Amino acid sequence: MTDVGIVGLGLIGGSLGLDLKALGYQVWGVSRKAETCEMALAKGVVDRSSVNLDLLASAEIIFICTPIGLILPTLRDLIPHIRPGTIVTDVGSVKGAIVPSATALWPDFVGGHPMAGTAEQGINAAQKDLFKNAPYVITPLPHTSMTGVEKLSTIVAQLGSKLYRCSPEAHDRAVALISHLPVMISANLIRVCMVDEEVELAQNLASSGFKDTSRVGGGNPELGMMMAQYNRSALLQCLRDYQDNLEQLIQYIESDNWEQLASTLTFTQESRPLFIK
């Protein structure tokens, strides 16, 4: 049975440990904090834990589950401790900023992104079956080893996730569209209302439509910053496309082109169910 390493024992790393142990894998976990290592052992998230990366010397596949900014530094620290052929993967929510650089450092790197989460963070939020029925995107490069892709795909299937395979660029574009762009347009809605002279009345009259449309724009600013910084190029392209399309929509209204506006709104009504499953 494969020995699996996990670096970073937060919500994702911890939940991964719970599922992999239940599947019969030997799971070894590394955290920078001794306290987290102890908690991981106590919660049954890992079989062994340590603050030292050399714990993972004989792991066959290693999941880097740190925040995005620490994925490449962690991989650099990890390399002296592991043997050639070890598959290393990550769980970062952007891939273009990670995968080519990581693969240059370690040829057996395979980028991954499990699209699951909860409002809470940290090992105490770890739960079983977090990835079940959730999308899990694997983003190999043309020269990524098939062994690594297959090994990771097998685990993803065992987690019960829906596996998708695409380029890092396609991933980043799709994620910009459905996650990062919504945050920006939603935040901008709140901002426009706040600087309006009718802001007080608007606050009194706002109901469920405003509530839903503003939700992700009123979320954790650090998340929005991360998206903008690490997925900058795809997000900017989506924002520009958004502006162009909005300009067209404004022109339908300005020119009383009700036929075009009606067909656009009918199109969006009919299209939305394709995204909601």
Place this chain on the structure above:
Amino acid sequence: MTDVGIVGLGLIGGSLGLDLKALGYQVWGVSRKAETCEMALAKGVVDRSSVNLDLLASAEIIFICTPIGLILPTLRDLIPHIRPGTIVTDVGSVKGAIVPSATALWPDFVGGHPMAGTAEQGINAAQKDLFKNAPYVITPLPHTSMTGVEKLSTIVAQLGSKLYRCSPEAHDRAVALISHLPVMISANLIRVCMVDEEVELAQNLASSGFKDTSRVGGGNPELGMMMAQYNRSALLQCLRDYQDNLEQLIQYIESDNWEQLASTLTFTQESRPLFIK
């Protein structure tokens, strides 16, 4: 006790009838369909009903609860049947396109907008307490009779609604911000995703953030059309302001001005609760 007339026995007119009868008013209802008149009587929505407006000859206050496009035509038809001094009000969701014209036709017109609703329509969806704790905006002009405003305000208070009073323009601007603008930016999000080359992957990866942000843009196109046509000017101004603000936000990202972006996202996070009560 005041005798109240209702023209248009749909969700709003029907729910109003139920509450007003419970409050002890004599309620007389007019619908264009004999079938609806019968149903209104059977459901206890009205004390008397008719397809003829002359039923309302001696009403002291009359609520026009038709779709927006029929408010002015209905008022014109109503005038020959009622006596001077009768207060006439409406429940339309835009006010600038209604109130000045209606007041020119009938000096004792007072514009109103109860901001309550359900997903369903028609008299069968009518329910008690629909307006309880919901905003109810009254939009008098400078020369609107105080008697009418006071009479309507008393009824609004009895319905348990939260009463707001402002100009038709302020109402339309606030409603554009919190309701009509969200529909357009949400619809535009769906549209941008649908014309993208990564649309299929985007559909597979979309989750709760996309779901919430796209909800009102995937709604009934007739509602969006009504907003754009009857609140055209306020909506266009809001859309232009939205574009200007979005352009600024894009420029923060393009110029790596992370400090400004962070302060904007912190501002929107802190501001959203002011709209959610």
